[in-house]
Amino acid sequence: MSSSIAVNKTAHPFNKQQLESVLTQRFFYAPAFEIYGGVAGLYDYGPPGSALQANIIAEWRKHFIIEDSMLELDTTVMTPAPVFEASGHVARFADWMVKDAKTGEVLRADHLVKGVLEARLVGDREARGEKSVADTSVDDGEKKKKKKVKAIATRLPDETVHLYESILAQLDNYSGPELGLLCKEHKITNPDTGNEVSEPQAFNLMFGSSIGPTGQHPGYLRPETAQGHFLNFSRLLDFNYNRIPFASAQIGRSFRNEISPRAGLLRVREFTMAEIEHFVDPLDKSHEKFHLIKDVTICVLPRETQAEGKTDLTSIKVGEAVSTGIIANETLGYFVARIHQFLLKIGIDENRLRFRQHMSNEMAHYATDCWDAEIYSSVGWIECIGCADRAAYDLTVHMQKTGKPLVVRQSLKDPIISEKDVVEFNNKIMGKTFGKDLKFVTEAVKDIEADEPRLARFKNELAQGSTTLKVNGQEFKLTTDMVSVKHTVIKQTTREFTPNVIEPSFGLGRILYMLLEHSWWTREDDQQRGVLSLPMAVAPIKVLIVPLSAKEEFQPLVQELRAEGVLCRVDDSTASIGKRYARNDELGTPFGITVDFASIKNRTLTLRERDTTRQLIGTVEDVTSIVCALIKGDMTWSQAEGRLDVYDGVQAVE
Amino acid sequence: MSSSIAVNKTAHPFNKQQLESVLTQRFFYAPAFEIYGGVAGLYDYGPPGSALQANIIAEWRKHFIIEDSMLELDTTVMTPAPVFEASGHVARFADWMVKDAKTGEVLRADHLVKGVLEARLVGDREARGEKSVADTSVDDGEKKKKKKVKAIATRLPDETVHLYESILAQLDNYSGPELGLLCKEHKITNPDTGNEVSEPQAFNLMFGSSIGPTGQHPGYLRPETAQGHFLNFSRLLDFNYNRIPFASAQIGRSFRNEISPRAGLLRVREFTMAEIEHFVDPLDKSHEKFHLIKDVTICVLPRETQAEGKTDLTSIKVGEAVSTGIIANETLGYFVARIHQFLLKIGIDENRLRFRQHMSNEMAHYATDCWDAEIYSSVGWIECIGCADRAAYDLTVHMQKTGKPLVVRQSLKDPIISEKDVVEFNNKIMGKTFGKDLKFVTEAVKDIEADEPRLARFKNELAQGSTTLKVNGQEFKLTTDMVSVKHTVIKQTTREFTPNVIEPSFGLGRILYMLLEHSWWTREDDQQRGVLSLPMAVAPIKVLIVPLSAKEEFQPLVQELRAEGVLCRVDDSTASIGKRYARNDELGTPFGITVDFASIKNRTLTLRERDTTRQLIGTVEDVTSIVCALIKGDMTWSQAEGRLDVYDGVQAVE
Structure with a gap:
């Protein structure tokens, strides 16, 4: 909102406690089941929080779904187990937890390492007489309050400081066993008890349940809305007149049984997401509206910078980021720019927004590039939106599991003409000759057909009357009345392929909390009087x-x-x-x-x-x-x- | 939409199959996990269905939340078990299922009775040479297709026809054991196998899960959004400046592990609800905007009519329905009228809408009145919205379980002055005299104080110097230096009470499906060309x-x-x-x-x-x-x- 009077919104430093007490008192949100003692990681939104969320969703729908004519979906939360077996979630959607060797207390391994090393760095800076602002909290599994790791003023050798900083900069890069190794090497113990911790164990984050009265159908609550898009791909493609690219979009509830939910909305067990799955030709990831956003300037932290243990940010136009290969393709760049525009529209501070590229080990093995929109807050940079090129992984695994063709078939304007040698069978004679061995013989010939040099030899031998195959230790003689190899012109009029998926995925609760922090200030003449300068569009x-x-x-x-x-x-x-x-x-x-x-x-x-x-x-x-x-x-x-x-x-x- | 050209929308009879095939083909909705074979009772909404639902929700939000300034909430689905223990859901949120005595197939008891008796009535009408339109389907638990009970043309005695009609008219009125009795008396067997069925057993409809990494916290997916309102009552009251009446509202997902989900959106395992909890003074259930809707004419089916085994409908103005006591109070009447207006606004046919009152046994024991908005469709009248006066039940049970005061405190403009006898203790002497028995003695005196005639005797005896109490078989002598009874004037300046709750509860999926049926017609000149005449406001x-x-x-x-x-x-x-x-x-x-x-x-x-x-x-x-x-x-x-x-x-x- 433009105003003719200058208002000084930065007269007083940000006071997180003051904001949080206002948010609770005004019932933006509050712990769910509070009168029952509450449950970690579950929050209820009260009237202003609900209205703010509804307004953010309405803006999101306008900005993404309406403006880009996306296909909206509303799919179920309850999901039968085979879906998540195919997607890999049953095997791999887990965090690493460690147990206190004596008390059995459960801690999330990466949070433990982060909390302890950051505390040591704080202690080091104190010993060096420097001021520190790092948050040194470790979450525990079941209690609601965060434990602060006590920073003890101890000077560390310079190389240790660099090592710790490097570990912290690439924390998301470590596997479970590597986190265990870090705990051993750096003598990281449970800060609460001083006890050693167990080897990290994987804990699956999906809530399980059972569908139907007989208890025979295990199910899970979805941890993301994405599978609902992939499973409906064929219907969506049909709705879009069998053409790609197109995007589907969904706003809905997801569930993750977090080991250690954090205080506030940043790591919760139930949350509202907004996800887009943009289906694109793997050979052409250009975007028809790219020219409209190519001059949007964003702030990036590429993976190379992080690999050097650094966190320096670079301002760059999206067009340049794509043309220089920092961002992998136009479609990914388009979404990064659109995310940037959306966040600014609802009131996120441009100066506290960056796009961080995933490091190689951090990405899923199938992903080709991934960028997180991270927003800076009182607890540091927080990932609020992921934007990944997931290649053809998702459609491929479901196609393999179900046998249903999740593919695009395109008529080729110019058919592809090719010539090659093709084997033709005389099925009658073949059947009579080989009986029950027919299948193996035919398969063996097909294998030869697929292998050009072998096919050439096969053809030569046949030209001399016959050839002999060795299959399963048996020999079979093939003669020219059974098979022949013909030079054939092949005209391919359709192209069939599995689309790639670009997936921007929004955590709305995190964005909502960040927006509250960025909007909050106190009056210059009275520090007790707080104001939330929310933009008109989202104000509750x-x-x-x-x-x-x-x-x-x-x-x-x-x-x-x-x-x-x-x-x-x-x-x-x-x-x-x-x-x-x-x-x-x-x-x-x-x-x-x-x-x-x-x-x-x-x-x-x-x-x-x-x-x-x-x-x-x-x-x-x-x-x-x-x-x-x-x-x-x-x-x-x-x-x-x-x-x-x-x-x-x-x-x-x- | 007004149109200057008359269009004949009823040239052809309604063809349900044609509509359903269009809805699937155009991807309004489709079975979820279809490529995995589907799961009964789970549906995904495609682009037009999602947009239609989003538009209905937007209209609902405007009509109810904005226009009546309700307090919106967004509470969690995952709920710890103690909440549903208190609310009664763990003990009682169940349907009655029977098992085929030989195959073990699971059937919902009331659906079985309904399907078989309706089929017999159809057979009777056929034998009498009448045409029938009744749907005679029985749902089974796990398969997706409905079984039609085969109607055999057999003429029944007139009194049997009346008995069956009377049973069907009050089907919701029977308990599990009564359903079992009906099966025995009327020889109702599994229509698929002809086998007898077991005694009805209760099957709890809540999906269970477990919260947190240690597995120690059982939880359920909410089967309705209502508990989230009740648990936040104190915060809502505070947000409303500690005054009632006020209403909270919530739109969100709920889950019921139905025994026998029906084909289509009518009985599903996961659905979006919109619920209002209107908190009101039990002594004053008037509504300040009642005058605005008192002339709305609605179509009602009161409980007396149903008790006579009839289904005749009456047109009546809401004002008259309340003044004559058909509808229990103004607030309930207000919501019935507002529901009526809302349904018409989004395109429901007024002639296919009725409000059916719950029969006494059908209502929860604590409810004082309940009206269902039922909409007529190709499968008959379907409950889409419930509107109940739940009295003080919900807040009371949570208050009892948690000890938290879920009450309203009102300053009384005119304090209530009363006089009564009050016992005063001399604690020092009492303590010295009775030692460890003090507690029992004091409690016994408090009991006397609460009982006017006993207190009068107690006072008389004390006036003579002393009195003797018998507590736990022991006798204790009380003298005037220990206790005295004083006549006291009591000035009560605040009134404390538990509000009552009026609850309109909307099943959005059912409403959406009904709207599709009511909007569908085919062109007079081409029966193959269908049109969905959705109003502009909700058109996808x-x-x-x-x-x-x-x-x-x-x-x-x-x-x-x-x-x-x-x-x-x-x-x-x-x-x-x-x-x-x-x-x-x-x-x-x-x-x-x-x-x-x-x-x-x-x-x-x-x-x-x-x-x-x-x-x-x-x-x-x-x-x-x-x-x-x-x-x-x-x-x-x-x-x-x-x-x-x-x-x-x-x-x-x-």
Whole structure:
């Protein structure tokens, strides 16, 4: 929102505790089942959190689904086991956990290594007299509070510091056994007890269940929405008139039985995702709208930089990143740019956004390139969106498991003409001659046909009357009346292939939390008064209505706004007007309208803007039409200031 | 949509198979995991189904949440077991299943009784030479196809017909053992095998799982969203400035492990619900907006009518239904009317909608009144929305289990003054005298205090110096220095109470399917050409764009529509224009715009309306602005016909 008055939003340092207490008090979200003592990693969204999430989803739908005409899906959460056996999730969708050798307490291995090494680095910086800001927390499995690893001021040798930094920079790169080795080599123990920890064990993160009354059908809750897209590929392709590229999109709930959910929305056991699967020709990953985003400047951290143990960021235009090969292809680049634009649109700070490329070991073996949109927050850089080129992996595994052809068939404008030698069989004579061995003989000949030099020898021998095959230790004589090799012209009129998949995958809860941090500030003149400067499009409530007297005056306005689908809230509580405004600043409500005794007499309303706290006054009709225009984005606050008088806090009542 | 041309939508009888094949072919929805053989009761929504559902949800949010300023929630699906132990779901959220005595096949008991008795009635009508339309299907647990119970033309005695009709009219009224008795009395066997079935057994419908890495925390997937509202009651009350009435609302996924999911969306294992919990003062269930809906006419089937074994419907104004006591209170009446309005708004046929009151045994024991919105379809009347007055049950059970006060405290404007006798203790002397028995003695005196006649005797005896209590077989002497009874004036300034809950609960999948049936018809002149006359607000795609030549001409239009968040689809496939229109009629797309060679030459577009197939022609600018107005509802088709020329199928190209 543009404003004609400069507001200093950085007068006070960010205070995380203050924000979190406001978010709980105003019920953006709260631990689920709180009156039952809560369960780690499960959160409920209250009215402002639900509305904020619904608005982010509405913007997402417009930005991605509508603008790019994606095919939306809504598939089930409950999934029969064979699907996740094929996808590899049953075997591999796991985190590494270690157990305290004496207490049996469960810890996530990579979090343990991170927490302990970071604490040592903090201790080192203290010993060197430097200030540190690193978060040195280790999560444990079942308790809700994070444990801080106590940093002890101990100076480390320079090479150890470099080693630790390098380990931390590529932490996602280590396998379970490697994490175990790190614990041994660097004497990493459970910081709570000082006890050694066990060898890392894989713990599958999927919630299991059973479908149907007989208990015979094991199922899992999906840990991502993606499989629902892949399984419906043929129907989607048909819906898209059998042409690619096209993208499917889905917004829905997913579940991961995390070993160690973190406090807050950053690592939870149930969350809302938005996922896109863009199906593309493996031979042509260009994007028809690439020219529209090629000049978008993004901030990147390529894998080469990380491999050097560094985290320096580079600003680059997407067009250049693709043309120089930093980003693998146009479609991946297109989505990186669109993600960048989306995040800025909903209010994420451009200066706290980077795209980090996955390192080779970090990516799934089939992926060809992967970029995470990471957002900087009070706990450091957090992955919020992954954007991967998954090649043909997903469709291939389901095709193999089900035998259903998840492929694209394209008519070729110019048929491909090729010539080659082809074996022809006389089935009647073959059958009579070989009886039950027919199948093996035929297969052996097919193998020869596929092997050019062998086929040439085979043809030569046949030209001399006969040839002998050795199959399963037996010899079979083939004669020219049984088989012949013919030079044939082959005209291929269709091309059949398995599409590749580019997958942008959004964790909406993380994005929502980051947005809250980026939007939060406190008033220069009063550090206790916080404001959430959420953009109009995502603000949970658009207008606060504060009646200081009777209700009748604002009822037409309320009805008009609500008929337009605008969420407006009436605060007719007994709190002072200042308090009512203050708590709605904390809710991020962009505008406030006050009706008082003078208003009724004069048929006026006052209009207040959240960030500047400036107030204007005008007739009921003028204020109503102006606030509607402001909400729709048809007018800026500066323009509104030109249309209405400044309110000086005193209304003329004769 | 108003139209200046009359269209005959009832020329042909409804053909369910035709509709279902279109819904599958156009991918409104399809069995989930189809390429893996599918799982009964799990369905995926494709692009038109997802968009239709998203549009219904958007209308629901506007109609209920925004217009009535409800507090939206988004709570978790995964729920720890103690919550459902308290709510009664672990003990009682079950259906009755029977097993085939020989094959072990699982059948739902009530469905078995219904299927067999209906088949006998059909057979009876056939024997009497009457035509029948009843659906006589029995669902089985695991197979996907419904079994038809074969109707054998056998005439039944008149009293048996009446008995069967009466059983069917109150089928929801029977307990498990009663269903078992019915099977025995009426010789109801598994229609597939002719075998007898076992005694009905309860099967809990909740999907179970386990939370966390240690497996120590059993959990369930919620079978409804309601508990998430109740558990957050205190936070919601606080958000509403500690005042009631208020309503919370939630749209989300729920799960029920149905014994026998039906084909289609009518009984599924995973579904999207929308639920409202309206918290109200048990002493005052009036509704401040009741006057706005009191004249809405609804069609009702009260419990008295059903108890007589009848299904006659009555038209009545909601105001009258409440004032005559048919509907228990204003708030319940308000929601019944709002539900009625909502269903009509999205396109449900008013003549196929009724509100059926629950019979006494059918309701939960704590409920005081309950009305189901039932919609008529090809399989008869189907419950789509329940609207119940649940009294204080839910908050009470969670308060008892957790000890947390889920109550409202109201300051009383006029304090309630009362006088009564109160016992006062001298704790010091009591303690010295009774030692370890103090607790029992004190409790015994408290019991006396709560019982007026005993207290009077106690007071009298004390007035004579002392009294003796018998506690746990021991006697204790109380003297006036230990206790005294004082006449006290009590001023009660706050009232504390547990609110009652009125709960409208919507099954969105069922509503969506009913809407598809009610919207479907076939063209008078071609029974093969189907049309889905979905209202603009919920139509999945608003505009079809059919380019017969280059794309450039319509790009600005597409961009403008998409920027407005309007889903428009470009069909540039090679199919004929007639075919392209026909398949978009099946998708329910209200408008089509064609660009051809003449258009480009003349800078014109043609605009087609779905139901009438009438076409208009105008300049690119005019058609663009008119189609935007049509979509926003700012213009009717009749008005558009007045603004543009009729297109005669020939464009002037010199």
